[in-house]
Amino acid sequence: MLSFCKYIFAPYIAPMTxxxxxxxxxxxxxxxxxxxxxxxxxxxxxxxxxxxxRTYSEFLSGPEGISTNILADRLSRLERNGLLDRRTDPRKGSRVCYFPTRKLRDLLPALLAMMVWSVKYDADTEAPDSFAASFVADPAATIAWYEADIDRVDQDILGAPAE
Amino acid sequence: MLSFCKYIFAPYIAPMTxxxxxxxxxxxxxxxxxxxxxxxxxxxxxxxxxxxxRTYSEFLSGPEGISTNILADRLSRLERNGLLDRRTDPRKGSRVCYFPTRKLRDLLPALLAMMVWSVKYDADTEAPDSFAASFVADPAATIAWYEADIDRVDQDILGAPAE
DNA sequence: AATTACACTTGCAAAAAACAAGAGGAATCA
DNA sequence: TGATTCCTCTTGTTTTTTGCAAGTGTAATT
Structure with missing residues (x-):
């Protein structure tokens, strides 16, 4: 590693105009x-x-109550940043699906690490202890397990014959 | 793990009023x-x-250019959420220091995981490959190494005799 | 041909953020 | 002691973003 400031820290904050x-x-x-x-x-x-x-209406129906313009904005932003892959739904041509890219999937470790932290500090958490325990015990296996689920969802949509 | 929706996913999104x-x-x-x-x-x-x-002016001087009211707001929010410990600087009574709590330190794994992801996908990254490599190879050791630096900074401030 | 479902878009009011300037309190200096 | 400086915020004001309601366009359905 390289030295930075007074102590040894990540050194990649360059000065900028x-x-x-x-x-x-x-x-x-x-x-x-x-x-x-x-x-x-x-x-x-x-x-x-x-x-x-995967669909606009599924996102919209979430318990947090995102508004439609914000949802559209975030979806296009995530698509622009290469996290989502936007395609028409093969099951129904008037519908759109947003699939996770490899880049988004690669955020799973960070997301799960964040969730482990939440489970530790949120007194009201509803997540079972088993979740954090399994990720801490074997992160790679836990991630693989989630990825398999993601594959199953996507294949279910893409592999289905048009109705 | 427990089943959720059509597939097996984290089950802790409860319906809410x-x-x-x-x-x-x-x-x-x-x-x-x-x-x-x-x-x-x-x-x-x-x-x-x-x-x-650790200090207001250090945060203010960062390359991103945060404005003063936003900085004050975020510092108080982080303190309220138990991530920062606000104390007067023993080196100079008119100054304030914000120390990281254990709760904040426990975010290191998530933060580092996020950085590994950025290094992989940001073509303009200035972080050395060695950073991501060492974290992937041995997360626990890398975290311990960062924590030691944090200890050093804090002890330097708290243990210093008043000037 | 009319209706429905779905994915947005637009317009407007309210909230939040950015920017600039200044207040107040401790330490330092004349 | 009183003026000066450094530092941590406040307080306006302007600009941007958000939240909400209603409407538009396209593709399937009836």
């Missing part, structure tokens, strides 16, 4: 914050990766 | 989103955990 600020990345935290550092993106990630939701 | 919505947690993703699902909180976490920043 004022004009660069808006679009410059290079810092991994800022890159992530720019893409998922938003409550709604965060919850949509959960819906896609963990709850098997 | 309209009045509950604003403050209800129980879902780990929503809990995390409510606390760190914000660009500025995210970046402040980075400054405290990875860059050794």
């Amino acid at each position: 004022k004009t660069d600020r808006a679009h410059w990345n290079g810092c991994p935290t800022r890159y992530a914050a720019g893409i998922v550092g938003d409550k709604w993106c965060f919850l949509l990630m959960r819906d896609v990766l963990l709850h098997g939701k | 309209k009045t509950d919505r604003a403050h209800w947690n129980g879902c780990p993703t929503r809990y995390a989103a409510g606390i760190v699902g914000d660009k500025w909180c995210f970046l402040l976490m980075r400054d405290v955990l990875l860059h050794g920043k």
Whole structure:
């Protein structure tokens, strides 16, 4: 590792000119914050990766009550950033499906780590202890298990004959 | 694990009444989103955990250019949520220090996982490959290494004799 | 041909964020 | 002691984003 400031820290915060600020990345935290550092993106990630939701109306029906314009905005933003793959639903041509890309799937470890943290600190959590325990015990296996579910959902939609 | 919907997914999204919505947690993703699902909180976490920043003016001087009212708001929010411990600086009584709590430190795994993801997908990243490699190879050791740095920063401030 | 389902879009009021300037309190200095 | 400086916020004001309600366009259904 490399030294930074007074102590040894991640060294990738470069100085930047004022004009660069808006679009410059290079810092991994800022890159992530720019893409998922938003409550709604965060919850949509959960819906896609963990709850098997794929359509506009499924997202809309969530308990948080996202409004339609915000949902449309976030979906297009996530698509633009390469996290979602937008296609018409083969089961019904007037419907649209948003599939998770590999890039989104690769956020599973971070998402699950965040959930383990929540389970530890949220007194009102409804998640079972077994969830956190299994991820801590064997992260790779837990992730593989979630990925298999994601595959099952997507294949169910894409592999189905048109009605 | 338990079954959910059509497939096997995390089962902890309970139905909720309209009045509950604003403050209800129980879902780990929503809990995390409510606390760190914000660009500025995210970046402040980075400054405290990875860059050794502790004071208002240090946060203010970051390359992202946070405005003063937003900074004050986020600091008090993070303190209210038990992520930061606000104390006067023993080195100088007119200054305030914000120390990371255990609860904040426990976000390191999630934060680092997010950074590994960014390094993989951000073409402009300035983080060295060694960073991601070491975390993937041995997460626990990498986290311990960052924690030691955090200890060093805090002890340097708290243990220093008043000037 | 008319109706329904679905995925958005638009317009408007309300809330939040960005920006600029300044207040107040401790330490330092004349 | 009183003026000065440093530092942590406040307080307006402007700009942007959000939330809500209603409407539009396209594809299936009847």
